[in-house]
Every structure is written in C-alpha cells, then in structure tokens.
Amino acid sequence: MKLTSSPATMNLKLFLILIGAGIALGTLYYTQNLVNKLQERERQIVQLYANSLEYATSSDNISSDFTFIFENIIRRIDFPMIVTDGNDNIISTKEGRGYKNIEIPKNANETQIENFLKEKLLELNQTHQPLIVKTPDGQIIQKIFYGDSEIIQKLKYYPYLQILFAALFILIAYSSFSYIKKSEQSNIWVGMAKETAHQLGTPISSLLGWTEILKMNHDNPEKVLDSVEEINNxxxxxxxxxxxFSKIGSKPDLIDDYPVASIEKVIKYFERRLPQLGKNVNIQVDGDRNIKAKLNSELFEWVIENLIKNALDAIENKEGKIDFIVFTNKDNVEIEVSDNGKGIEHNKRKDIFRPGYSTKRRGWGLGLSLSKRIIENYHRGKIFVKHSIINEGTTFKIILRKSENIT
Structure with missing residues (x-):
C-alpha cells in the first residue's frame, strides 16, 4: 500500500500555489493602479492650486474675489503640503498659510515648528517633485511640496497585508491538511497491523487447538485424520x-469468475464459527450461479467477509439474518447485502468507508475502507450503502461489470 504523495497531489499543490500567486499579483496590480490614479488626482489638485496662486499674483487680478479658490480648492486638500518661496524657504509657520495637514508636535515653539517643517520638507521632496508657481514674466515665486494622503498610504500597504494574511491562511490550511493526512496514514498503518493480527490470529489459534487435540488423540486414527483435515483447512x-495482503498495493489479476460461488465459500466458513458467537444468524445467498464477473476471488472474498463481520456486529439480537442477492442489470452484476441489525445513521453513511472510522470499542475502522478500495480501485466497480433504517437494518450494494463487457 503506497502512502507517498501521488503526482496528482503534487499537481494540486502546484495548482493552488499558482492560483494564490495569481490572486496576489492581481491584487497588487489593481491596488497599485488605484494608488496611481489617486496620486494623479492629488497632483491635479496641487496643480490647480498652483495655477490659482499664479492667477492671484497677476497684477491684473489683484482686485478679484478669490473666495472660490479657498472654498473649492484649498479645502479639498487632504494630503500633507508645504509652501515655500523660490529659494525653498517656508513662507509661514502658520497652518493654512505655510503648510497643511501636517501634525506638529505639541507645545512646540515657532523655531521648533520651523525645524520640524524643514525635515518634513525633505521627506515630501522625496515623495513628489514640487510644483512651481511663477509670475507672468516667468519668475519663480513659490514652490508647493506635497505628499500622499492617508488613504493612499494605507492602500500602498493593503496588498502586502492581504498577501501576508493569505499566506498565513494557506500555511495553516496546509499544516492542517498535512496533519490530517499523516493521521489518516497512521490509522491505515495501525489498522493494517491489527487487521493482519486479526486475520492470522483465527487460523493460528485454531492450529494450536488442533495440535492439542492431536496430542490427546494420537492413538485414535479417525480423530487424527479429522484433525489433519482441519489443519489443512x-x-x-x-x-x-x-x-x-500481497495483492494490496499492486494490480491484481482479474479473471472470469462466479460471484455466487465466492460468496458461498465465505458463508460456509462463517457458518462453522457462528455458534461460538452465541448468535443464531441465518446467512444465505440467492442468485443465478452462472452469472460471471471479472473478479479476483481472494480479494472479493475479503470484501464479503468484511460485510458479513460488519453485519454480525450490527445484529444485537440473537436472531438475525444476512441475505445476499446477486443479479444482472444491463451491463452490470449487482450484489445486495442486507441485514436486520441496528442500522446506520444517515449522516454517517460516508464516514463508514473512511480509514480509522469505527463504532466498535475495539474496532480499527479498516474493513470497509479496504473493501471500498478493493471494489472501486481494483475491480473498477462501486460499493455504497443503498439504504439503512435505524433498528431495522442496512443494505449494502456492490456493482461490478459483467465479464463479457470488460476488455
């Protein structure tokens, strides 16, 4: 049984990584594009402000009303801005005249404010080139230094935060997935070990018993022959x-075989051991003995054994029945296995095929999981719970392909 990562798993991981990278790059591109548009909008506002100052300094417009400029341009400025003269000297340490939207340290005097604004001026100069205000004759009278608004600064870091949270989420999800996978693999190994011990335990215990009988009856040829026959069995x-066990993990050979005959072999084996369980359970099979399917008899009989064991565990009363019905349906051979046990809750019908799932105190939850693997992976068929009613019973269905329709 191979438990290493399959190519499909590796491809899925690579696909998820590519999808994650695509989403991250797409988010980064979209956000950066939005930032560029907002920066262009703010630059246009500053340019409009600069043009307004040039208009205001024109000798022809000294007596004009500039209320519109202050009401509709200056108030719209929500980003840091410092205004200097042509020689980069701050024109005023008063907010609204020499600077705007810059948080000044509390209790700072005028000199401290000026020094603080000079340091801020260097930062703004590195963020954007200042806009120049000129007189009509081309003389530089002012420079406007400006930075990014708070919303742009947040948007710049937003995609990186999003990528960080996405990476953290993927890491947690991957760690959880790996833990679940390792836990499942551990359950499989433990289950296989216990299943091996269980499978070997019955005949070995029987052999020990027959050995004792041989010792006790060594002088009775008839009983010796009976014991030898049972030892051979x-x-x-x-x-x-x-x-x-040798066929698990490798591709088994499938031949034309009779499902009814294989089921009868398993039933015969259990009928000899039912009295030891203290239950009166009637196991029977009904169907055309000539129906053929592509089977590996050893593995198929293992599935039938697991279904009978599962049914016996579900039958809590002393009087029970397990019925096999074998019939053909178009291109398929269908086998229904019914019991009058305690039934399976509807929300647990898929869990019963999961490795490690068991409702028994000493169960290891591998029988039905192996059965599903044998039927669906090796025989290319299906096995599922057809229906189940609490305290009335359960019916499993196996679907195989008819021999003549398999190439």
Missing part, C-alpha cells in the same frame, strides 16, 4: 491471507 486459510 487452516493452512489453506493462512495461505489465502498471505495472498490477500
């Missing part, structure tokens, strides 16, 4: 178990 059982 248990040795055959051990060989079958070895064959089963």
């Amino acid at each position: 248990d040795l055959f059982r051990l060989n079958k178990i070895t064959t089963r």
